[in-house]
Amino acid sequence: MDISVYMAGVGQQARVAAAAVARSSTAVRNGALLAMADALDAARDALKQANLKDLDNARANGLESAMLDRLELTPTRIDAMIEGLRQVASLPDPIGEITDMSYRPSGIQVGKMRVPLGVIGIIYESRPNVTVEAASLCLKSGNATILRGGSESLNSNQAIAQCIAEGLTKAGLPEDTVQVIKTSDREAVGKLITMPDYVDVIVPRGGKGLIERISRDAKVPVIKHLDGVCHVYIDSHADPEKALNIAVNAKTQRYGTCNTMETLLVDSEIAADILPLLANAFEHKGVELRGCELTRDILPSVAKATEDDWYAEYLGPILAVRVVEGLDEAIAHINTYSSQHTDAIVTENYTRARRFLTEVDSSSVMVNASTRFADGFEYGLGAEIGISTDKLHARGPVGLEGLTSQKYVVFGDGHIRT
């Protein structure tokens, strides 16, 4: 297969389908989502068969067990995909919303209408359920999608793609509204991210390496999520109980997520009081601490943190701890080492909370809440295609709105400019 020709064809078909889906009604798009759910439900055996093929290949290729686990389509996971489709169908339609409509002195009326972006390319790794999740969010927001999953889940993804196509056809939408790339050739990714005529935005989902590679090579805008080096700063005016609860929750509720705290900052004024309590709580949870000199003065058994620890996204039961001289040093540390993902202050002091909110330049800034809340569902977006650590277009958790744009609409009555 000539990958270049194949991908250009995929792109052209997506462009044509995008025009049709952009015009489609809310009811038609929701109908397609519900029909996809039904098709998945009816195809459980076929899905299982295709998934077994992938699992056999993966075992033969010596994939590690964590990878195999992610690849597996259990009945519970199929249930979750079906339930996800029904939930997306029940969300409000973002498309066509008109806002900010007002009369101008010239007499024209100007407002903004929310519209689809067009064609969205999604590049992801081993989990086949992402196929359904990404396709459903893009369809709900009136876009065509080109999906490129991991090579190890090719058969599972094609089986899912068939259910998606069935749902689209049943609803009267073009099958090409959602295309799952049929080859595991890496050249297909290279082509997908360099077709600005056919693709409006790329959303990569996967490890930092994948995302960095795609961002570097893309000729199409990328909504990207790099790392999550998140901080909690315990101010001297913090309520100790809230501080303890938040710090423990932010670190230990889940270790592997991007909104998990990786560095804890403590004001020197209360360090001697609160650090022993924190150390005790973290020891109880099996979290290893790595501290600055001042931390180690209070907690001598803690290992010494190096400069690398301040930059580290451990994604595991390790926590860097630093004692700082007040708010200025805390903000300076965060704005130096944070990945601008999510940072929180614990304080009862109004002025310090206000300054932290203004001066910390991260996609989510919190007062007296756990960083673990940085999530599209917790924020009420109804869904999440990813979390953006970029500043342009979308910042923080990206829901349906991040897959849309706004155009200006102007109403006149024969108005001309003078």
Place this chain on the structure above:
Amino acid sequence: MDISVYMAGVGQQARVAAAAVARSSTAVRNGALLAMADALDAARDALKQANLKDLDNARANGLESAMLDRLELTPTRIDAMIEGLRQVASLPDPIGEITDMSYRPSGIQVGKMRVPLGVIGIIYESRPNVTVEAASLCLKSGNATILRGGSESLNSNQAIAQCIAEGLTKAGLPEDTVQVIKTSDREAVGKLITMPDYVDVIVPRGGKGLIERISRDAKVPVIKHLDGVCHVYIDSHADPEKALNIAVNAKTQRYGTCNTMETLLVDSEIAADILPLLANAFEHKGVELRGCELTRDILPSVAKATEDDWYAEYLGPILAVRVVEGLDEAIAHINTYSSQHTDAIVTENYTRARRFLTEVDSSSVMVNASTRFADGFEYGLGAEIGISTDKLHARGPVGLEGLTSQKYVVFGDGHIRT
């Protein structure tokens, strides 16, 4: 001078200044804008001298007279720069605005806070007044700016830069908040658009060639404006008087602007009635028509339009005219040939107006109004840094809001995730 070292220094300084200006109050930023206005007013002689040097060099280099005209800083143009600064100072401050604040079932309160983008790079051609205009909009929106003007206006820009620096210093802001690049070496542009660590977004202002080059080579997001191939479609249910007024205004009110109509589409049902009236009006204004076969059946003296004419941005007194079989063909023509800038329908028919608004995929879509209204000031943005033909981040006229981003703010009372 080692350009690479110089530009990295400019970038680092901008990053430091950006943190300071992001923290600064509305009053301080407005104070700086007013102090810049005063400094320009006091420096009229120095500005004139510097500008004369540029004009002499330009004449010696054989620059054409249109270019010389754009380069000249007349007293009226200096007045306009001063007045522009005062107007920007009087606009509402976009920074810090908090919207969409609501309680979530978990008990946290989530909202969005408008924040500066950080460092904005502006690349422009010969007009020195862009230096003041761009710097003022970026400062108002809390950003640091790196400006790179045309080499032919280097002395004028440096003289303006001195006034800007004076205003910043007087208001207590870092001088590096606005930096005007001190070299006309082209390598400086290449460096500016490939420093993602120091520059958050590039706004190029100039011809299509410049913008295409920058978009191709940039490693930083670009807010770009390519061409304006704008359409007016006269539907069979149009009010003929409104149609005539709008078509003439959209084409002839100014020829050289991006929101000028370049192709007129006329429904075949009314073509025989309205085309002769239009031809007469355009002849009166000295506009050359180029028509499709059906147009020429009605207006035999009109030249034949080629495929190239449908793509053409004439920026002059030429108009392509096509007779179409109803709304579907009009929309199909526009979505094929339009640059997705601004397109208008003239009709009294509710359903056709509604379909045109939904199905035309352009940054501004209008009913019964001249395309010439597509402009930041006419839309009430208060200012305009450019018009974006992109879909991501900013679409259509870009005002202060396009130079900002939104971060999430979360308020809790010791809330943790369960």
